[in-house]
Amino acid sequence: DQQVKQNSPSLSVQEGRISILNCDYTNSMFDYFLWYKKYPAEGPTFLISISSIKDKNEDGRFTVFLNKSAKHLSLHIVPSQPGDSAVYFCAANRGGGGKLIFGQGTELSVKP
Amino acid sequence: KAGVTQTPRYLIKTRGQQVTLSCSPISGHRSVSWYQQTPGQGLQFLFEYFSETQRNKGNFPGRFSGRQFSNSRSEMNVSTLELGDSALYLCASMRDRNTEAFFGQGTRLTVV
Numbered sequence: 001d002q003q004v005k006q007n008s009p010s011l012s013v014q015e016g017r018i019s020i021l022n023c024d025y026t027n028s029m030f031d032y033f034l035w036y037k038k039y040p041a042e043g044p045t046f047l048i049s050i051s052s053i054k055d056k057n058e059d060g061r062f063t064v065f066l067n068k069s070a071k072h073l074s075l076h077i078v079p080s081q082p083g084d085s086a087v088y089f090c091a092a093n094r095g096g097g098g099k100l101i102f103g104q105g106t107e108l109s110v111k112p
Numbered sequence: 113k114a115g116v117t118q119t120p121r122y123l124i125k126t127r128g129q130q131v132t133l134s135c136s137p138i139s140g141h142r143s144v145s146w147y148q149q150t151p152g153q154g155l156q157f158l159f160e161y162f163s164e165t166q167r168n169k170g171n172f173p174g175r176f177s178g179r180q181f182s183n184s185r186s187e188m189n190v191s192t193l194e195l196g197d198s199a200l201y202l203c204a205s206m207r208d209r210n211t212e213a214f215f216g217q218g219t220r221l222t223v224v
Contacts, residue, residue, distance in 0.1 A: 032210050043116070043202050043215030044155075051210065089155065096209030098145035098160035099168040105154065 003027045004092050006103035015112050019077040023090035023103050026071065030092040034100065035064060035075045037086045044089060048075070080110045114139065116216035118203050124222045130191040133219045137184050137205030143167070144186040145213065146178060149200040161186055193223045 005024045013019045021035075031052040036044035050057040050064045050073070057064050063076045077084055087107045091100040117136040125131050137144050145168075146158040157170040161180035178188045184205075190197055200220050204213040 034212060036215075041200065041218070041220060043118075043204075043217050046212045046214060049212055091155075093210075097168055098143040098162070098204065098206050098213060099157050099170070100145070100147075100155075100204075100213060101157065102147075102155040 002104075003030075004090060004101050004103040006088075006090060006106045008106050009104070010107045010109070012109045012111060013080050015082055015110055016079045019075075019080045019084065019108055019110065021075040021077075021088050021090075021106050021108065023073045023075075024071060025073075025092050027092070027094065027101075028068075028071065029094045030101075032093040032096060033064070033066060033073050034091045034093070035062070036089045036091065037084075038089060038105070039086055047088075077108075080108075082110050082112055084108060084110050116203055116205050116214055118201075118216035118219050120219060121217065122220045122222075124224060125193050127193055127195060127223055129193050130189065131193060131221060133188045133190075133201055133203075133221075135186045135188070135203030135205075135216060137186070137203075138207075138214055141205035141207050141214075142184055143206040143208075143213075144180055144184060145204045145206070146186070146188050147202040147204065148172075149202060149218075150198075155202070158188070190221075195223050197221065198223045 034049040035047045038044040087105045145160040160168040180186045
């Protein structure tokens with residue numbers, strides 16, 4: 001049972017445009033969500049997180065939106081840069097501990 | 113501030129052998145979690161240790177075990193290795209509940 005889903009395996013955008021990565025979850029008990037960026041054979045790098053008591057969180061070029069009623073979150077990257085090209089994972093957590101449930105990832109390609 | 117350190121980076125083992133992987137968390141982080149990444153299954157949670165106690169456990173067979181020491185360093189052990197255990201094993205540390213998890217570079221285990 002895939003509790004966290006990223007339905008788009010890949011996304012391609014032009015440099016300078018907005019990248020929107022989507023994530024859906026099924027477990028309404030999740031209360032903390034995170035986005036990670038990952039390169040092959042390396043560990044994920046934390047980007048941004050959001051608690052379920054919020055619906056938006058911004059950090060520089062990255063904004064995460066949470067829609068609890070739809071059980072959906074999205075990561076917006078504006079403006080997109082070629083260095084943003086990587087695999088992006090969303091992850092969900094219940095109760096604040098160290099058990100993260102990851103989506104399958106979306107590979108973002110930002111073209112110059 | 114040093115990040116999460118995993119050793120070794122690469123390992124080749126033979127079926128039936130056992131292996132021990134090591135993880136040193138960020139200073140001050142008491143939670144250490146382990147994940148397995150494979151192409152088919154994505155990032156899957158193995159277990160979490162907090163203050164030397166296993167706090168969460170994923171759905172892996174008993175051949176996978178771990179422990180945490182008083183200095184928060186953690187080890188993961190896999191006994192009776194199978195070909196399907198070939199994967200990137202990632203360790204993550206957290207300072208506290210509902211904070212971001214920071215990942216190490218991973219240990220690439222190949223079972224032949």
